[in-house]
Amino acid sequence: MGGVSSDTLFWIGIIVLVAIVVGGCAIVMWARRSAKAPASGPEPGFTLDDMRRLLERGEITQREFDTARDALIHRTRENARKERERLGGTDWGGGNGQDARR
Numbered sequence: 507m508g509g510v511s512s513d514t515l516f517w518i519g520i521i522v523l524v525a526i527v528v529g530g531c532a533i534v535m536w537a538r539r540s541a542k543a544p545a546s547g548p549e550p551g552f553t554l555d556d557m558r559r560l561l562e563r564g565e566i567t568q569r570e571f572d573t574a575r576d577a578l579i580h581r582t583r584e585n586a587r588k589e590r591e592r593l594g595g596t597d598w599g600g601g602n603g604q605d606a607r608r
Contacts, residue, residue, distance in 0.1 A: 554578060 554575060561571040 552578075 552574070557566070557571055557574050557578075560566045561568065566574075
């Protein structure tokens with residue numbers, strides 16, 4: 507072998523093997539973390555508290571606040587109605603259509 511000893515080749519092989527193992531572990535960790543990452547959905551938008559703060563700071567008028575509040579309430583009620591229909595029951599979890607509060 508033209509000047510390279512077997513000890514040198516042995517250690518180069520060990521270093522390459524360690525690099526492959528470390529790189530493989532890094533790839534596996536990255537893949538697992540990516541798989542566990544929550545799917546990014548739509549941003550939640552304004553809450554009623556956010557709108558109240560805007561009103562208090564004078565960034566929106568009372569009329570704009572009332573309109574936005576009414577729209578938020580309407581959307582919330584509509585989503586609750588759709589969820590009830592999907593589950594086939596009431597807001598209280600009963601499947602027979604009777605109000606469990608009585």
